[in-house]
Amino acid sequence: DTAVSQTPKYLVTQMGNDKSIKCEQNLGHDTMYWYKQDSKKFLKIMFSYNNKELIINETVPNRFSPKSPDKAHLNLHINSLELGDSAVYFCASSRTLNTQYFGPGTRLTVL
Amino acid sequence: GESVGLHLPTLSVQEGDNSIINCAYSNSASDYFIWYKQESGKGPQFIIDIRSNMDKRQGQRVTVLLNKTVKHLSLQIAATQPGDSAVYFCAKLSTSYGKLTFGQGTILTVHP
Numbered sequence: 001d002t003a004v005s006q007t008p009k010y011l012v013t014q015m016g017n018d019k020s021i022k023c024e025q026n027l028g029h030d031t032m033y034w035y036k037q038d039s040k041k042f043l044k045i046m047f048s049y050n051n052k053e054l055i056i057n058e059t060v061p062n063r064f065s066p067k068s069p070d071k072a073h074l075n076l077h078i079n080s081l082e083l084g085d086s087a088v089y090f091c092a093s094s095r096t097l098n099t100q101y102f103g104p105g106t107r108l109t110v111l
Numbered sequence: 112g113e114s115v116g117l118h119l120p121t122l123s124v125q126e127g128d129n130s131i132i133n134c135a136y137s138n139s140a141s142d143y144f145i146w147y148k149q150e151s152g153k154g155p156q157f158i159i160d161i162r163s164n165m166d167k168r169q170g171q172r173v174t175v176l177l178n179k180t181v182k183h184l185s186l187q188i189a190a191t192q193p194g195d196s197a198v199y200f201c202a203k204l205s206t207s208y209g210k211l212t213f214g215q216g217t218i219l220t221v222h223p
Contacts, residue, residue, distance in 0.1 A: 105152075
C-alpha cells in the first residue's frame with residue numbers, strides 16, 4: 001500500500017558518472033515533485049510536473065533532467081555527477097497544492 | 112527574497128509537556144502555511160496547514176497559530192510523546208505557482 005516510492009534508497013557513485021532515481025506514486029495524483037535536502041536538512045524544490053508537463057524548474061543545473069513517462073512516474077536523471085550533488089532527494093506528489101505526500105528519499109553520495 | 116526561518120534549531124521537552132515550535136517568515140505573499148514532520152530516515156509528513164486569512168487552526172493534539180502582524184507562525188503540540196521526536200519544518204505555499212518554500216527545521220527531542 002506504498003503511496004510514493006523511490007528507488008534506490010541509497011546510491012553511491014563516482015564523480016562524473018550518470019545516474020537515475022525513479023519515483024512512482026499510486027495515489028492518482030496529477031502533480032509530482034522533486035526536492036533536494038542538503039546536509040543541514042534544508043529542503044528545496046527542484047522541479048514539479050503536472051500531468052507530465054513541467055511546471056516548476058527552480059534554477060537547477062541542466063545536468064538534472066526530470067522525465068515523466070506518465071503521471072504516476074517522475075524520474076530524475078543526473079549527468080556528470082559532482083560532489084555537491086550529494087544530498088537526499090525526495091519525490092512528492094499531490095492532488096491539492098497544500099497537501100504533498102513525500103517518498104522515503106534517496107540518499108545520493110558522490111565520491 | 113522570500114524566506115521562511117525558525118527561531119530555535121533544537122527543542123528538548125519531557126514527555127507529557129506541551130511543545131511550541133516557532134517560525135518567522137519574511138514575505139507574506141502566500142496562501143497557506145504548512146507544518147511538516149520528518150522522522151529520521153523518512154520523508155516529510157504533512158501535519159497541519161492554515162490558510163493565510165486565518166489565525167488559528169486546531170488538529171488532533173496540534174494547533175497552528177498565525178500572526179500576520181509580526182509574520183510569525185507556531186506549532187503547538189499538546190502532551191508531547193516520544194513518537195513526536197522529529198525535525199519539524201514550517202513551509203509556505205504560493206498556490207499561484209504551486210511552490211512550497213521550506214524553513215530551516217527544528218529538531219524536537221522528547222525525553223521519556
